[in-house]
Every structure is written in C-alpha cells, then in structure tokens.
Amino acid sequence: xxxxxxxxxxxxxxxxxxxxxxxxxxxxxxxxxxxxxxxxxxxxxxxxxxxxxxxxxxxxxxxxxxxxxxxxxxxxxxxxxxxxxxxxxxxxxxxxxxxxxxxxxxxxxxxxxxxxxxxxxxxxxxxxxxxxxxxxxxxxxxxxxxxxxxxxxxxx
Numbered sequence: 001x002x003x004x005x006x007x008x009x010x011x012x013x014x015x016x017x018x019x020x021x022x023x024x025x026x027x028x029x030x031x032x033x034x035x036x037x038x039x040x041x042x043x044x045x046x047x048x049x050x051x052x053x054x055x056x057x058x059x060x061x062x063x064x065x066x067x068x069x070x071x072x073x074x075x076x077x078x079x080x081x082x083x084x085x086x087x088x089x090x091x092x093x094x095x096x097x098x099x100x101x102x103x104x105x106x107x108x109x110x111x112x113x114x115x116x117x118x119x120x121x122x123x124x125x126x127x128x129x130x131x132x133x134x135x136x137x138x139x140x141x142x143x144x145x146x147x148x149x150x151x152x153x154x155x156x
Contacts, residue, residue, distance in 0.1 A: 001061050001062055001091065001092075001093070002060075002061070002062055002063075003059065003060065003061055003092075003093055003096035003097055003100065004059075004060045004063075004100065005057035005058065005059060005060070005069065005097065005100050005101060005104065006057060006058050006060060007056075007057065007058070008050060008056050008057065008058050008068060009058065012058045012065050012068070013042075013043070013046055015065050015085075016042075016046070016067075016068055016083070017039060017042050019067065019083060019085050019086075020032065020036045020042070020083075021036070021037060022085075022086050024086060025083075025085070025086045026142040027142055027143060028115065028118050028120070028121070029083065029115075029118075029142060030115040030118065030140035030142050030143055030147060030149070031113065031115070031138060031140050031141070031142070031149070032140075032141050032142045033045055033141065034141045035141075036141070036142070049070075049072075052072065054070060054071060054072035054073070055070060055071040055072070055101070055104065055105050056068065056069075056070045056072075057069050057070065057101065057104070059082070059084060059093065059097040061088060061093055066084055066085050066087075066088045066093060067082065067083045067084035067085055067088070067093070067094075067097070068082065068083055069081070069082035069083075069097050069098060069100075069101045070082070070101075071101065071105045071110065077111065078105075078107065078109075078110050078111065079110065079111045079112060079113065080098065080101060080102075080110055080111070080112045081112070082094055082097060082098055082101070082124075084097065089120060090120070094120075094121070094124045095124045095127050095128065098124055098125070098128045099128055102128060102129075102154070108154060108155025108156050109153050109154060109155045109156025110130075110153070110154045110155065111133075111151060111152065111153050111154075112125050112130055112151075112152045112153075112154075113136070113149050113150070113151055113152070114149060114150055114152070115140065115147055115148070115149050116135070116147065116148035116149055116150055117147075117148075122150065122152075125152050126152075128154070129154050129155075130152035130153060130154045131152060131153060131154075132150050132151070132152050133151055133152060133153040134150070134151035135148060135149070135150055135151065136148070136149050136150075136151055137149070
C-alpha cells in the first residue's frame with residue numbers, strides 16, 4: 001500500500017467528520033473537541049485549522065483519503081497529531097503518514113500527546129523516534145472524564 005500526504009481539500013472534511021463519529025476511534029483518541037457530533041462546530045473548527053497556517057495534510061492510502069495529519073501550535077511548542085480511520089489501523093498507515101509528515105516538517109523539537117492506554121498510537125510515535133518525556137492528566141471529552149496521557153518529544 002502506498003501512503004502519501006496532500007493538502008486538505010473541502011471534500012475531505014466529510015470523511016474526517018464521519019471518522020470522528022466512530023465510538024472506538026474516538027475513545028482511543030480521547031482528547032477530541034467537545035461536541036464531535038455537532039457538524040456546525042466541526043466545520044467552524046476546521047475553518048480555523050485551515051486558516052491557521054499550520055501544516056495540515058490529508059493522508060492517502062493508494063490515492064484514497066483515510067485520515068489526516070498535522071503539525072500545529074506556537075513555534076516553541078509545535079505538536080504533531082494524526083487521525084487514521086479505524087479500518088486502516090494495524091496496517092502501518094499511521095506510521096508511514098507520520099514519517100512523511102516529519103519529512104515535510106524538519107523542524108525540531110516536536111511534541112506529541114497520546115492517552116496512556118493508547119498503545120497503538122504510542123507505538124507509532126516511538127517507531128518515528130518520539131520518546132516519552134512526561135506524563136500529564138487532562139479531561140478527555142470522548143471519555144467524559146480525566147485520564148492520563150503521555151507527552152512525547154522528537155529531537156531537541
């Protein structure tokens with residue numbers, strides 16, 4: 001399977017919205033915007049994201065959109081994030097997409113956060129060179145409670 005990244009297009013947003021409605025994927029992501037089923041809120045969020053100047057890309061598997069990846073935040077606190085549709089989990093898509101994103105954005109250090117029990121995402125980040133540098137606790141809207149999360153860093 002060939003994994004690539006391209007600029008986010010308006011037509012990708014329907015897929016991103018649909019993916020956020022998957023309860024298992026949302027539970028694993030944990031730290032999501034409040035009200036993920038509210039399409040108007042989702043569209044407003046993505047309008048801000050796309051106007052931000054941050055690096056946002058659609059992840060393609062064999063040319064078809066399967067998720068998104070981004071580098072965002074202030075220069076001294078840049079973070080990566082990604083979301084891959086659950087039907088592509090366990091197939092190396094997230095790892096390949098994150099590697100492509102890291103090639104696109106060579107600045108370091110970069111940070112990432114993952115729910116402490118999201119072993120899949122932690123493995124992806126570690127395969128791409130991120131190392132656990134801290135632990136935090138925050139409110140996870142997708143779970144309706146506070147949970148532990150790991151903070152990981154690449155470079156720096």
